[in-house]
Amino acid sequence: MHELSVCQALISQVEAVARERGASGVNSVLVRLGPLSGVEAPLLEQAYPLACAGTVAEASRLLIEAAPVRVKCETCGAETEAAPNRLICATCGDYHTRLLSGDEMMLMSVELVI
Amino acid sequence: MCDSCGCNITPGNKKHAYTPVAGTTAVSVLKNLLARNDDQAAHNREHFDSRGILAINLMSSPGSGKTALLEATIDALKHEFRIGVIEGDLETENDAERIRARGVPARQITTGSACHLDAHMVHDALHGFPLDGLDLLFIENVGNLVCPASFDLGQHRNVTLLSVTEGDDKPAKYPVMFRAADAVLLTKSDLLPVLDDFDPARAEGYLRNLASDAPVIRLSARKGMGLEAWLHWLRGELTQQRARLAAGDTARPKVQPDGAALHA
Numbered sequence: 001m002h003e004l005s006v007c008q009a010l011i012s013q014v015e016a017v018a019r020e021r022g023a024s025g026v027n028s029v030l031v032r033l034g035p036l037s038g039v040e041a042p043l044l045e046q047a048y049p050l051a052c053a054g055t056v057a058e059a060s061r062l063l064i065e066a067a068p069v070r071v072k073c074e075t076c077g078a079e080t081e082a083a084p085n086r087l088i089c090a091t092c093g094d095y096h097t098r099l100l101s102g103d104e105m106m107l108m109s110v111e112l113v114i
Numbered sequence: 115m116c117d118s119c120g121c122n123i124t125p126g127n128k129k130h131a132y133t134p135v136a137g138t139t140a141v142s143v144l145k146n147l148l149a150r151n152d153d154q155a156a157h158n159r160e161h162f163d164s165r166g167i168l169a170i171n172l173m174s175s176p177g178s179g180k181t182a183l184l185e186a187t188i189d190a191l192k193h194e195f196r197i198g199v200i201e202g203d204l205e206t207e208n209d210a211e212r213i214r215a216r217g218v219p220a221r222q223i224t225t226g227s228a229c230h231l232d233a234h235m236v237h238d239a240l241h242g243f244p245l246d247g248l249d250l251l252f253i254e255n256v257g258n259l260v261c262p263a264s265f266d267l268g269q270h271r272n273v274t275l276l277s278v279t280e281g282d283d284k285p286a287k288y289p290v291m292f293r294a295a296d297a298v299l300l301t302k303s304d305l306l307p308v309l310d311d312f313d314p315a316r317a318e319g320y321l322r323n324l325a326s327d328a329p330v331i332r333l334s335a336r337k338g339m340g341l342e343a344w345l346h347w348l349r350g351e352l353t354q355q356r357a358r359l360a361a362g363d364t365a366r367p368k369v370q371p372d373g374a375a376l377h378a
Contacts, residue, residue, distance in 0.1 A: 002230060002261045010147050017141055027138050031147070038264035038290040039147075071325065085289040087325040097325040105147045111140045 003043035007051035010107060017110050018056045025113035026060040034067035034102035035084040041066070069102030151265055154233035158268025161240060162251065163364050168355045169251045170348075171267055171367065173291065174275035175284075176257030179301040179335055181209045183275065183344075184252055186335040188216040190345055195249035195352070200239050202231040202256045209254065219244050230261035233268055249352060259284065263291040271296040271351055272367040278302050278312045285320035293324045296368045297331065297347055304334035328368070 014029055033041055041064045048062040071082045073089035074097060080090035084102065088095045146152060162169045172180045181201075188197055199220040201209040210222035221239045223231060236253060245251070253269055255262040274295035276284050279302055285292035292298065298321060300314055318330045329347060333340030358365055 002264065005232075006147050006264075009150055013143065013145055013147070013149065017143060021139070021141060023139075036290055036293065038260070085286045085320075086323045087289075087293075088323055095322045095325050096327070099325070107143045107145050107147060109140050109142045111138050114137045114139055 003039055004047040004051060006039050006105065007044055007047040011051045011055055011057055013107050014052075014057045014060075014110055015055055018112055021112055021114065023056065023112035023114055026057040027111040027113060028061040028063055029057065029110050030063045030065060030108040032065045032067050032104045032106045032108050034104040035069055036099070036103040037105040039105050065108065067101050067104045070100040071097035072100050073097050148265065151233045154237055155266035155268040158233055158237055158240065159270070159364060159366075161245065162268065162270070163359055165245055165248065166356060166359055167245065167248050167251050168271070168352045169253060169267075169269040170271050170273055170351075171253045171255055171262075171269040172273050172275065173255045173259070173262045173294075174257060174301075175259050175277070175280060178257070178275045178277035178280065180254050180257070180275055181212055182335040183299070183301060183333075184213060184254065185216055186338065186341060187252075187345070187348070188213070188218055190341060191250075191348070192217060196247055197250045197252070198243065198245065198248045200236060200243070200251065200253045202235075202254060204228070204256065225256060229256055229258050230265055231255050231267055232265045236267045250348070259288040259291045263288075263294045266367070269367055270355055270365040273297045273299060275299045275301050276317060278306050278309055278314070280312075282312045282314070282317040283320055285317060285324060285326075289324050292321055293326060294368050295321075295326065295328045297329050298326075299344060300330060300332045302334055302336075303332040304337040304339055306332075326368075 014026060018026055033039055045062060052058050052060060069082045069084055070079060071087050072079045073092060073094055075094040076089060076092040078089055078091035087097055089097050174180055184199060197218045199213045199218060201220055201222045203209060203224060204227060205224055207222045210220040213220035221243050223235050223239050253267055272294050274292060276298060278300055314332060331340060331343045333344055355365055
């Protein structure tokens, strides 16, 4: 739903990194996304060329790394994969779990042209 | 989807959109994409904390009874606490007028076509708002079970409403929203006897599947049913928040946009 505003936030971070390093361009931008972030990868990809138009990141490639949904059970200690709407322990079935991964929307790295 | 309708550019974040700028090296960043919103949200939270205010973000589908809940809450608590309300809607002052009619200050944010509030919009609304002396600030988000869950506003707690005229599987369909709830209110529950397809136990089961231990409170704002449990929760949260502030601490809502950083 709000992928363009997320993309604009991403680009302003990329711009800040490029400015800090005195880069003349950006080759690629690597983002890590989990299904529980509330952001959809295909929509982010569609929004990306619009958001980076006219910026130092224009024509850069957006690379998206999918983060799996993983939980750690606070009852039995097992670390297991889970579905986004079923975050229960796959080993003992308890719902007292902590999310290890799956809600990320992180800018991981940027490849700059110096 | 929404990329064509303009819902993503809000009056609050517009100034950050499209900022013009003038061998290769890879730079590791590891920053949340909404870091700027989160910084603004932290600033809003400082405004609340410096005045001892507990800020609560109300989220739900349109029409699930957020404003009716606020009206009933104000009527019940206005002699006990000083309350303020920030209202978010696409258009109209209607909700703020309903709140002001109850005798408490209300500021309406009209988002135009934006489907959620963000921290910048809330900060703008706080300018000139009589925050001093308030105990409770409610932020009624735009009615939407998707986007509001992703934006921290600076609140301390998220409350998500699910009206019993909706499906009891909403927590399974909208996991990002319901996972962010510090409390879930089953509203319009006076209608349960005439609705044979909403099972409160099933709704709670879907919520537990999201690893949520949030309390589930059944109430009807119109009929005054179940309000005492909600008011008890609110009083408890305010007491706990004051104890945290006295200890130099604060609270963040359940939504964990920086969860990835914590996992690393």
